[in-house]
Amino acid sequence: MKFAHFLVALVVLALASSIATAGDPSPLQDFCVAINDPKAAVFVNGKFCMDPKLATAKDFSFSGLNIPRDTGNKVGSNVTLLNVDRIPGLNTLGISLARIDYAPHGGLNPPHTHPRGTEILVVVEGTLYVGFVTSNPDNRFISKVLYPGDVFVFPIGLIHFQLNIAKTPAVAFAGLSSQNPGTITIANAVFGSDPPISPDVLAKAFQLDSKIVSYLQKQFGGNNKVNGDLSIKLSTLYFRPAMIITAGKAYTVAANIILAGLSSGIDVGEHFLVAFAFCILASSFASAYDPSPLQDFCVAINDTKSAVFVNGKFCKDPKLSVANDFFFSGLNIRRNTGNQVGSNVTLLNVDQIPGLNTLGISLVRIDYAPNGGLNPPHVHPRATEILLVLEGTLYAGFVTSNPDNRLIAKVLNRGDVFVFPFGLIHFQFNVAKTNAVAIASLSSQNPGVITIANAVFGSNPPINLDVLTRAFQLGKNEVKNLQKQFGGDNK
Numbered sequence: 246m247k248f249a250h251f252l253v254a255l256v257v258l259a260l261a262s263s264i265a266t267a268g269d270p271s272p273l274q275d276f277c278v279a280i281n282d283p284k285a286a287v288f289v290n291g292k293f294c295m296d297p298k299l300a301t302a303k304d305f306s307f308s309g310l311n312i313p314r315d316t317g318n319k320v321g322s323n324v325t326l327l328n329v330d331r332i333p334g335l336n337t338l339g340i341s342l343a344r345i346d347y348a349p350h351g352g353l354n355p356p357h358t359h360p361r362g363t364e365i366l367v368v369v370e371g372t373l374y375v376g377f378v379t380s381n382p383d384n385r386f387i388s389k390v391l392y393p394g395d396v397f398v399f400p401i402g403l404i405h406f407q408l409n410i411a412k413t414p415a416v417a418f419a420g421l422s423s424q425n426p427g428t429i430t431i432a433n434a435v436f437g438s439d440p441p442i443s444p445d446v447l448a449k450a451f452q453l454d455s456k457i458v459s460y461l462q463k464q465f466g467g468n469n470k471v472n473g474d475l476s477i478k479l480s481t482l483y484f485r486p487a488m489i490i491t492a493g494k495a496y497t498v499a500a501n502i503i504l505a506g507l508s509s510g511i512d513v514g515e516h517f518l519v520a521f522a523f524c525i526l527a528s529s530f531a532s533a534y535d536p537s538p539l540q541d542f543c544v545a546i547n548d549t550k551s552a553v554f555v556n557g558k559f560c561k562d563p564k565l566s567v568a569n570d571f572f573f574s575g576l577n578i579r580r581n582t583g584n585q586v587g588s589n590v591t592l593l594n595v596d597q598i599p600g601l602n603t604l605g606i607s608l609v610r611i612d613y614a615p616n617g618g619l620n621p622p623h624v625h626p627r628a629t630e631i632l633l634v635l636e637g638t639l640y641a642g643f644v645t646s647n648p649d650n651r652l653i654a655k656v657l658n659r660g661d662v663f664v665f666p667f668g669l670i671h672f673q674f675n676v677a678k679t680n681a682v683a684i685a686s687l688s689s690q691n692p693g694v695i696t697i698a699n700a701v702f703g704s705n706p707p708i709n710l711d712v713l714t715r716a717f718q719l720g721k722n723e724v725k726n727l728q729k730q731f732g733g734d735n736k
């Protein structure tokens with residue numbers, strides 16, 4: 246019996262640790278700023294962690310995303326990706342941000358996939374024709390023309406592209422649901438691999454004459470690759486094998502334990518326990534957090550008939566899904582900030598874009614009134630946020646958890662990017678005389694918001710007065726005043 250307990254505990258531990266390290270949105274600490282120094286560092290999800298006490302606002306920020314990029318190359322586009330390599334504070338936090346510039350008359354971000362990220366893109370300037378293709382056997386093409394303020398979702402791992410169909414340059418920003426989403430440009434991977442894929446394979450696969458294949462390989466440099474730079478190849482492999490080995494080990498350990506149990510005469514009840522623990526953990530792993538869609542997408546619908554229940558919303562029959570399920574329009578329109586705090590948050594989550602269901606990402610526009618417009622201290626219980634200032638000057642910051650409660654803050658100007666780690670209290674404050682606008686991406690389809698003051702002093706029903714006076718070391722009248730302010734006195 247004791248042995249069986251030990252088995253259960255071991256299975257639980259093995260699986261818990263594989264859950265903890267297998268995907269990026271489970272940081273297990275406030276943050277883990279990436280460093281290159283193995284001394285005095287901890288290994289988590291592929292990068293070493295900096296001592297949290299040494300982390301500064303610089304580790305969570307990037308400057309210059311407002312600057313247009315040079316699109317004078319063969320495809321006529323330029324992608325600036327801010328992943329964990331550019332912002333070390335993104336390490337383990339499950340999100341990144343890209344700026345994409347498109348040349349006029351056909352600038353193309355060519356067909357590619359992100360093996361580890363869903364993408365949510367907002368057009369800031371220009372007109373783009375965009376689309377993605379579903380997986381086998383349907384390979385359905387879902388596409389749409391986008392204008393400024395339009396938003397489109399590209400589900401994890403699917404082949405997608407954007408093409409500038411106007412006479413003017415275009416600019417888009419996109420959030421991706423991984424600190425390191427990866428990119429596989431289809432043409433380059435297929436015809437430019439190193440070493441090259443055999444022309445016979447390609448001729449057969451694409452039903453092309455081998456002369457055309459050689460021509461394509463020449464185009465994409467796949468005909469004359471030497472063995473390349475080994476260090477680059479190793480660094481691209483850095484993440485996955487560790488994860489696979491960890492997960493594989495956990496399952497092997499679990500399987501061995503069950504087999505060992507079978508051959509050592511433990512009674513059936515105990516087997517059942519072990520198997521049960523295993524099943525619960527395996528299923529919680531599959532459905533517990535959003536970046537594990539298990540299918541191309543699961544467009545949310547409000548109809549229980551002929552629908553499947555996955556991660557909180559029913560799925561629409563994939564055959565019935567259309568481009569509009571992945572689309573939203575009007576994010577370019579200024580919002581009214583004439584309210585008490587002087588800010589206005591427009592959140593595009595799964596409720597506005599049903600195609601986001603199970604895909605682990607969402608997008609917001611935030612407008613700030615001049616002279617002190619405030620997005621007040623709040624937390625997102627299910628997401629990390631990466632924010633880009635489009636206009637104005639913001640003072641932004643977050644506070645680390647107990648016992649340090651350190652404020653990490655910075656003044657942000659146009660083109661500056663800042664990261665607010667998972668679940669930490671954060672805010673943005675307009676310190677200029679002009680309007681400010683920011684776009685932020687969040688690492689959940691439904692990140693949730695808890696505005697601290699409203700939750701504490703405006704809850705319904707109100708939190709007991711004694712609790713609040715004690716917690717905030719305030720007098721009863723002061724607490725009552727606060728409750729009046731936040732509507733917690735008459736709920």
Ligand SMILES: *[C@@H]1O[C@H](CO)[C@@H](O)[C@H](O)[C@H]1NC(C)=O
Binds near residue numbers: 316318324
């Ligand atoms: C993208 O733009 C930057 C800055 O304008 C430039 O240095 C870089 O070479 C460009 N990349 C490509 C692929 O054109």
Ligand SMILES: *[C@@H]1O[C@H](CO)[C@@H](O)[C@H](O)[C@H]1NC(C)=O
Binds near residue numbers: 547
């Ligand atoms: C979803 O369905 C419920 C029950 O039929 C209904 O009350 C609710 O208004 C619907 N919501 C939406 C967004 O259509």
Ligand SMILES: *[C@@H]1O[C@H](CO)[C@@H](O)[C@H](O)[C@H]1NC(C)=O
Binds near residue numbers: 583589
């Ligand atoms: C935000 O702006 C929209 C449109 O301008 C407005 O309808 C809405 O009431 C505003 N929300 C707040 C909280 O001020």
